[in-house]
Amino acid sequence: MFVFTDASYANLPDGASSAGGYVILLCGKDNRTIVLSWSSNKLKRVVKSTTAAEALALVLGLEECIYLRALICTILQAHQSNLPIEGIIDNKNLHSVIYSTKLISEKRLRIDIANIKEMISNNEIQQIKWKPTLFQLADCLTKKGANCDRLFDIMNNSVYQGLHIQGCISHTHS
Numbered sequence: 736m737f738v739f740t741d742a743s744y745a746n747l748p749d750g751a752s753s754a755g756g757y758v759i760l761l762c763g764k765d766n767r768t769i770v771l772s773w774s775s776n777k778l779k780r781v782v783k784s785t786t787a788a789e790a791l792a793l794v795l796g797l798e799e800c801i802y803l804r805a806l807i808c809t810i811l812q813a814h815q816s817n818l819p820i821e822g823i824i825d826n827k828n829l830h831s832v833i834y835s836t837k838l839i840s841e842k843r844l845r846i847d848i849a850n851i852k853e854m855i856s857n858n859e860i861q862q863i864k865w866k867p868t869l870f871q872l873a874d875c876l877t878k879k880g881a882n883c884d885r886l887f888d889i890m891n892n893s894v895y896q897g898l899h900i901q902g903c904i905s906h907t908h909s
Contacts, residue, residue: 736760736771736800736803736804736818736821737760737821738757738758738759738796738799738820738821738822738823739758739759739760739796739824739871739872740755740756740789740792740793740796740797740822740823740873741755741756741824741825741871741873741876741877741878742754742755742756742778742785742792743788743877744784744785745788746877746879747777751781752778752781753777753781753782753791754775754777754778754876754877754878755776755777755778755788755877756773756774756775756876757772757774757792757793757795757796757799757873758773758873758876758886759799759800760889766894768893769893770886770889771803772803773873773876774795774796774799774876775876775877778791778792780843783841783843784841785828786829786832787841787847790832790844790847790848790851791847792873793824793829793847793851793863794847794851796873797820797851797859797860800820800822801820804818820860820861821860821863822860822862822863822864823870823871823872824863824864824865824866824871825866825868827865830863830864830865832848833848833855833863851863870885872885872886
């Protein structure tokens with residue numbers, strides 16, 4: 736499972752609120768792919784930075800993905816380790832913060848980052864990967880005028896070659 740998450744900082748009409756979104760994909764053999772869930776919403780709190788907005792969107796996407804995996808594994812009577820989760824983000828600073836031991840100055844952001852780090856350390860998710868915005872499927876859910884072609888291609892054809900070609904798939908699926 737892959738969850739692509741994105742956010743736009745203070746881009747809503749009030750000038751303070753941010754948008755966040757995610758797309759959750761289930762990928763199988765031959766890159767056969769289905770969109771399991773997606774969301775595009777105003778983030779629940781005003782944040783101080785782009786990194787904070789991206790972190791909130793990532794937490795929301797990861798929580799939804801973990802929930803969906805539990806449902807799928809219950810239905811299939813499978814163990815959750817057979818369905819790994821990877822997060823895909825396009826914010827280099829957030830990626831650095833997640834994999835750093837350095838303390839962040841924004842206190843509320845510390846809690847969100849700690850939540851993500853805990854998901855990784857508890858093996859609820861395998862990893863968070865950074866990919867350029869060009870490959871961010873959730874970009875069109877947070878920014879007016881962003882290109883939705885890749886997302887529509889997956890929805891129409893159930894195949895997303897970009898995952899394998901860009902190195903997002905790093906393991907085999909059961």
